Amino acid sequence: MKIIRHTDPTWQQTAAALNRRAEASDAVQEVVSGVIKQVRARGDAALIELTEKFDRAKLTPETLAVSQDELAAAWNTADAELQEALIASHRNVFTFAQKSLRQNWSSTNEQGAEVGEVYHPFERVGCYVPGGSAPLVSTSIMTVTLAAAAGVPEIVVCTPCGPDGSVNPGLLAALKLAGATEVYKVGGAQAIAAMAYGTETIRPVAKIFGPGNSFVVEAKRQAFGVVSIDLLPGPSEVLILADKSGNPAYIAADILAQAEHGKDSQAGFITDDADLLNAVVAEVNRQCATLSRQAQLGPVLEKGVFLLLAPSLEEGARLVNVYAPEHLTLITERESDILPMIRTAGAIFLGNDSPVAVGDFLAGPSHTLPTGGAGKSFPGLTVDMFQRRTSMIRLNKESVTKSEPIVRAFAKVEGLDAHGESVAIRARG
Numbered sequence: 001m002k003i004i005r006h007t008d009p010t011w012q013q014t015a016a017a018l019n020r021r022a023e024a025s026d027a028v029q030e031v032v033s034g035v036i037k038q039v040r041a042r043g044d045a046a047l048i049e050l051t052e053k054f055d056r057a058k059l060t061p062e063t064l065a066v067s068q069d070e071l072a073a074a075w076n077t078a079d080a081e082l083q084e085a086l087i088a089s090h091r092n093v094f095t096f097a098q099k100s101l102r103q104n105w106s107s108t109n110e111q112g113a114e115v116g117e118v119y120h121p122f123e124r125v126g127c128y129v130p131g132g133s134a135p136l137v138s139t140s141i142m143t144v145t146l147a148a149a150a151g152v153p154e155i156v157v158c159t160p161c162g163p164d165g166s167v168n169p170g171l172l173a174a175l176k177l178a179g180a181t182e183v184y185k186v187g188g189a190q191a192i193a194a195m196a197y198g199t200e201t202i203r204p205v206a207k208i209f210g211p212g213n214s215f216v217v218e219a220k221r222q223a224f225g226v227v228s229i230d231l232l233p234g235p236s237e238v239l240i241l242a243d244k245s246g247n248p249a250y251i252a253a254d255i256l257a258q259a260e261h262g263k264d265s266q267a268g269f270i271t272d273d274a275d276l277l278n279a280v281v282a283e284v285n286r287q288c289a290t291l292s293r294q295a296q297l298g299p300v301l302e303k304g305v306f307l308l309l310a311p312s313l314e315e316g317a318r319l320v321n322v323y324a325p326e327h328l329t330l331i332t333e334r335e336s337d338i339l340p341m342i343r344t345a346g347a348i349f350l351g352n353d354s355p356v357a358v359g360d361f362l363a364g365p366s367h368t369l370p371t372g373g374a375g376k377s378f379p380g381l382t383v384d385m386f387q388r389r390t391s392m393i394r395l396n397k398e399s400v401t402k403s404e405p406i407v408r409a410f411a412k413v414e415g416l417d418a419h420g421e422s423v424a425i426r427a428r429g
């Protein structure tokens with residue numbers, strides 16, 4: 001864990017280093033463009049080869065897809081505890097999504113033209129559900145449920161399989177409940193390439209959604225333009241900003257929950273209270289020893305965790321905006337002063353009793369959120385990203401006549417007289 005104190009002469013430079021950009025290394029960019037080229041050139045054959053190389057599983061064109069029967073069986077054989085948890089999470093996420101669906105509207109502009117917006121669900125979308133370091137069962141709910149709530153008829157899912165060629169049955173059960181219509185056992189950049197360009201087995205989609213490791217995120221970035229994408233949700237991270245009211249045991253537990261995501265994950269803690277900082281360090285060390293994922297925790301605690309003592313909570317809030325965390329936990333007795341200052345967090349968890357893990361699994365907003373500083377320009381996943389918007393414009397004799405002089409002025413300055421004439425001819429009647 002890196003500890004940065006504002007009494008260190010260089011603390012401001014170190015804090016400035018928090019200003020990061022979500023950008024893949026040259027090596028990752030190169031691997032991904034190679035993978036995309038292979039999938040474009042050789043379709044299923046490349047998917048099968050790359051799955052053997054990266055996931056050590058031997059698939060055939062016949063076993064790339066998970067059948068609807070397998071999905072139904074996964075749901076039917078899931079134990080009652082898991083079924084109940086999935087149903088509770090799905091209900092919250094579906095209800096939240098329904099509230100933020102965009103509605104069609106129409107109105108008249110100043111010249112009397114009828115103008116409005118119409119929304120349709122995309123016909124066919126692709127959701128990536130990660131499965132490299134852990135089967136992210138909850139990500140099935142946090143992506144596919146939104147597609148279903150928007151009314152998307154064809155919801156394709158790609159997720160990696162294990163070396164035996166199978167996908168975690170709990171994850172399949174979640175996909176069944178959430179409404180996936182096609183599921184393929186393909187992970188990594190090759191999955192994104194397949195959904196963007198299509199193969200013999202996987203027909204291309206219009207838009208790709210969902211989180212993943214740096215290969216997945218870079219593949220989405222490279223596929224952008226061929227398809228649209230939601231955002232760039234990469235390795236998970238949390239930043240906690242707390243004053244002396246913060247509970248050190250809870251804060252440490254949230255840091256460790258984040259760190260167990262493993263490779264490239266980050267957790268930060270900013271406070272204006274030196275005693276709290278020291279107590280959190282002690283709690284992280286104490287609680288860490290009790291956890292199972294030591295192989296993931298160790299490297300993140302060494303390189304991906306920082307604790308920063310700021311001169312004030314206001315300075316802490318400025319640093320939060322510079323860092324643009326995926327998740328911010330804000331614990332302060334002065335919430336009404338500090339909360340309005342926060343402008344770049346993907347999701348904000350308020351108070352000692354709001355663990356990020358409840359947002360990961362249950363609360364309602366999708367846990368698919370911008371990482372690596374991308375929160376400065378991207379919001380988290382919302383249901384309206386599954387809706388395609390079209391604008392509508394209707395004029396009549398009166399409104400076209402009122403519009404004509406304004407259009408004529410634009411046509412004149414742009415030197416496009418046919419534009420002006422196409423309006424004037426109607427105004428003249």
Ligand SMILES: NC(=O)c1ccc[n+]([C@@H]2O[C@H](COP(=O)([O-])OP(=O)(O)OC[C@H]3O[C@@H](n4cnc5c(N)ncnc54)[C@H](O)[C@@H]3O)[C@@H](O)[C@H]2O)c1
Nearest residue numbers: 054130131132133160187188211212213233235236368369
């Ligand atoms: N930001 C969010 O909203 C959000 C949500 C959930 C998960 N996540 C993040 O998603 C990530 C999931 O990562 P993961 O690795 O566990 O699963 P993943 O499914 O994203 O990646 C696994 C795939 O990566 C490919 N791969 C692995 N090593 C490779 C290599 N050297 N070269 C080329 N391809 C390679 C393999 O094909 C494998 O199938 C985690 O970092 C997690 O924090 C983020």
Ligand SMILES: N[C@H](CO)Cc1c[nH]c[nH+]1
Nearest residue numbers: 136138236360367368369
């Ligand atoms: N924290 C991850 C990114 O928001 C989501 C997740 C899934 N499972 C556990 N956590």
Ligand SMILES: [Zn+2]
Nearest residue numbers: 236257261360
């Ligand atoms: Zn998590």
